[in-house]
Amino acid sequence: xxxxxxxxxxxxxxxxxxxxxxxxxxxxxxxxxxxxxxxxxxxxxxxxxxxxxxxxxxxxxxxxxxxxxxxxxxxxxxxxxxxxxxxxxxxxxxxxxxxxxxxxxxxxxxxxxxxxxxxxxxxxxxxxxxxxxxxxxxxxxxxxxxxxxxxxxxxxxxxxxxxxxxxxxxxxxxxxxxxxxxxxxxxxxxxxxxxxxxxxxxxxxxxxxxx
Amino acid sequence: xxxxxxxxxxxxxxxxxxxxxxxxxxxxxxxxxxxxxxxxxxxxxxxxxxxxxxxxxxxxxxxxxxxxxxxxxxxxxxxxxxxxxxxxxxxxxxxxxxxxxxxxxxxxxxxxxxxxxxxxxxxxxxxxxxxxxxxxxxxxxxxxxxxxxxxxxxxxxxxxxxxxxxxxxxxxxxxxxxxxxxxxxxxxxxxxxxxxxxxxxxxxxxxxxxxxxxxxxxxxxxxxxxxxxxxxxxxxxxxxxxxxxxxxxxxxxxxxxxxxxxxxxxxxxxxxxxxxxxxxxxxxxxxxxxxxxxxxxxxxxxxxxxxxxxxxxxxxxxxxxxxxxxxxxxxxxxxxxxxxxxxxxxxxxxxxxxxxxxxxxxxxxxxxxxxxxxxxxxxxxxxxxxxxxxxxxxxxxxxxxxxxxxxxxxxxxxxxxxxxxxxxxxxxxxxxxxxxxxxxxxxxxxxxxxxxxxxxxxxxxxxxxxxxxxxxxxxxxxxxxxxxxxxxxxxxxxxxxxxxxxxxxxxxxxxxxxxxxxxxxxxxxxxxxxxxxxxxxxxxxxxxxxxxxxxxxxxxxxxxxxxxxxxxxxxxxxxxxxxxxxxxxxxx
Ligand code: SF4
Numbered sequence: 001x002x003x004x005x006x007x008x009x010x011x012x013x014x015x016x017x018x019x020x021x022x023x024x025x026x027x028x029x030x031x032x033x034x035x036x037x038x039x040x041x042x043x044x045x046x047x048x049x050x051x052x053x054x055x056x057x058x059x060x061x062x063x064x065x066x067x068x069x070x071x072x073x074x075x076x077x078x079x080x081x082x083x084x085x086x087x088x089x090x091x092x093x094x095x096x097x098x099x100x101x102x103x104x105x106x107x108x109x110x111x112x113x114x115x116x117x118x119x120x121x122x123x124x125x126x127x128x129x130x131x132x133x134x135x136x137x138x139x140x141x142x143x144x145x146x147x148x149x150x151x152x153x154x155x156x157x158x159x160x161x162x163x164x165x166x167x168x169x170x171x172x173x174x175x176x177x178x179x180x181x182x183x184x185x186x187x188x189x190x191x192x193x194x195x196x197x198x199x200x201x202x203x204x205x206x207x208x209x210x211x
Numbered sequence: 212x213x214x215x216x217x218x219x220x221x222x223x224x225x226x227x228x229x230x231x232x233x234x235x236x237x238x239x240x241x242x243x244x245x246x247x248x249x250x251x252x253x254x255x256x257x258x259x260x261x262x263x264x265x266x267x268x269x270x271x272x273x274x275x276x277x278x279x280x281x282x283x284x285x286x287x288x289x290x291x292x293x294x295x296x297x298x299x300x301x302x303x304x305x306x307x308x309x310x311x312x313x314x315x316x317x318x319x320x321x322x323x324x325x326x327x328x329x330x331x332x333x334x335x336x337x338x339x340x341x342x343x344x345x346x347x348x349x350x351x352x353x354x355x356x357x358x359x360x361x362x363x364x365x366x367x368x369x370x371x372x373x374x375x376x377x378x379x380x381x382x383x384x385x386x387x388x389x390x391x392x393x394x395x396x397x398x399x400x401x402x403x404x405x406x407x408x409x410x411x412x413x414x415x416x417x418x419x420x421x422x423x424x425x426x427x428x429x430x431x432x433x434x435x436x437x438x439x440x441x442x443x444x445x446x447x448x449x450x451x452x453x454x455x456x457x458x459x460x461x462x463x464x465x466x467x468x469x470x471x472x473x474x475x476x477x478x479x480x481x482x483x484x485x486x487x488x489x490x491x492x493x494x495x496x497x498x499x500x501x502x503x504x505x506x507x508x509x510x511x512x513x514x515x516x517x518x519x520x521x522x523x524x525x526x527x528x529x530x531x532x533x534x535x536x537x538x539x540x541x542x543x544x545x546x547x548x549x550x551x552x553x554x555x556x557x558x559x560x561x562x563x564x565x566x567x568x569x570x571x572x573x574x575x576x577x578x579x580x581x582x583x584x585x586x587x588x589x590x591x592x593x594x595x596x597x598x599x600x601x602x603x604x605x606x607x608x609x610x611x612x613x614x615x616x617x618x619x620x621x622x623x624x625x626x627x628x629x630x631x632x633x634x635x636x637x638x639x640x641x642x643x644x645x646x647x648x649x650x651x652x653x654x655x656x657x658x659x660x661x662x663x664x665x666x667x668x669x670x671x672x673x674x675x676x677x678x679x680x681x682x683x684x685x686x687x688x689x690x691x692x693x694x695x696x697x698x699x700x701x702x703x704x705x706x707x708x709x710x711x712x713x714x715x716x717x718x719x720x721x722x723x724x725x726x727x728x729x730x731x732x733x734x735x736x737x738x739x740x741x742x743x744x745x746x747x748x749x750x751x752x753x754x755x756x757x758x759x760x761x762x763x764x765x766x767x768x769x770x771x772x773x774x775x776x777x778x779x780x781x782x783x784x785x786x787x788x789x790x791x792x793x794x795x796x797x798x799x
Contacts, residue, residue, distance in 0.1 A: 011234065014232075014446075016230065016447070055229065085235045183224060
């Protein structure tokens, strides 16, 4: 199993997850990557994606596992000559088994382009957002795993996967707290984390060491 | 100040499917190359539909292949995006470089359907471009229209500076060059238009004199004509999201109601070798997982077997599906059914009885319908049947014939498969008399009669188990009929309807019948008057276009129709329609 780490930036951040699946299948076909297909009535390429990214949010750390027999470096090179703008891959990992990206990734770091502030989460963190025209309130303190300072900017580590917190849902609250005017397209995901024995391990490190 | 991209980004977060508006598709041509002149192709429908249009893809490709010239695209923004753009004062822009339409050298609309006319104005409106050519000076781009509706441009002619009648492959680029050159030389708009008038197929309403003829544009060498081997790959799933190969233009069948069949003459086939090469190149460059063959009657294509042979190994190796649409019964071969996925058969007898099929020259006989049994043997379990109602001379007996065909198919299925369970879906459109057909003078049945016949058929089909029935909106058919053969006055109706709130008329949920009725009334017209029979010696608004097919031929065909006499397929020999004066028909 080969795992690509790729970005989803610029115009590509507006491509939905469903459409991304189709895009990637086509990229793989253009790149002549010998991906394996499932058996059955309508075979599909064996591609496994990390959890969907909220529409509009960019990422420097998306992952895609590909079941194909070829060298890792060649996969990276071929993928990059055939992928659309904003979807370039930066790294490739060789894994002996499917890393189960959707199931095992539990957190992601997002950078919000405002000055770093320590946010006190001891009393929880209530957000308000609009969903299908309805304003909703939700207590999300338990889904914010860490408040970090990355190069002076605010970085939040948020629950990803089965328990999920969309970064854009925090915007209303953060903008109000810090007098900012950020929107979803300003947020960048910079890392994903696997959970191993109750510990969060950064995805690159995890995939590098996956037996 | 907020940059344009910033402003746009915040809007995109508020609309459905923002990927419709961002461009950046794979295979986008180089937008940074030197540009002397540029052309924005506009398609008056949403992205997913517009991106499926082969005509636009061909023309876009031709201009971008030309050194010094660039083509970009723009589709009709969906309601939500249109509103956001207005709110934030954003003028309609191209997808590739986000350039306002106003700033292009030429803006060209592909108009493929009468119910898109209001969307054309919607896009003009969002672009800040005055609707009527006479209200636009040199500061605006030359506004051009083309596409299938150019067969009768009268209802929208006043909106445009030039209308390309026929094939745009040569004309569009020639016009772009003339405008670019003219602007460089500082010529006035009318001086530029005078030059455009010399291009074959170019109709310039402002300079058109009574009695002048516009000869339909036909590309000289269809076989080697440029083709988008490196097609754009849609950002979001398009209606036809696959490699499309155009096998031939025109149609040899000569169905008397079919505008495309006459308009796209002369009949020119592309060789199977070239089609195979194009299909492979498209799949490799775009990564599509499906190839579709496009032409008016694909299964009539001479090189079909050769083509399937040439592609089958390739498709297998690449996991690509080859789909074969619009089969005609008379050309159904059991081999064709063998390998294709056995989802559903599609057949279009168009009329329920032999008598009426002879009238419309749909050469499908009862024996041929019986041949469908072969497909049942091959494993098919469902079939889609396409019919038309309201055809000239139609009676209830012909509608009963549709029911009989369904019963017959069920019986055939039972004979072959020894079980019941055939699914039949019957789809019935309403006949619309269209320009450039032998039925261009016919009356359309009234709205009430459409409703009655729809109910009549529905009742009778209900009694046949396993048959589902769907039919087109009668109201939209009346409007389509009125616009199809309309004259210049209709442009005021279209403008009025748009101002009263009509747009996206093709979408049932947005079609506003009351608005259209009001628009006709306010212009002092009655829709019913526009769909009646036309005297054969009356001048028609599209008479000035020489389509190759003579009016005499159409009249003769009409007479044959009334006598129930069929005309042979052009593949068996030329019937002398006249189209070959514009280019050789390669099939006989
Ligand atoms: S010129 Fe002859 S062969 Fe060609 S379309 Fe007309 S009738 Fe058919």
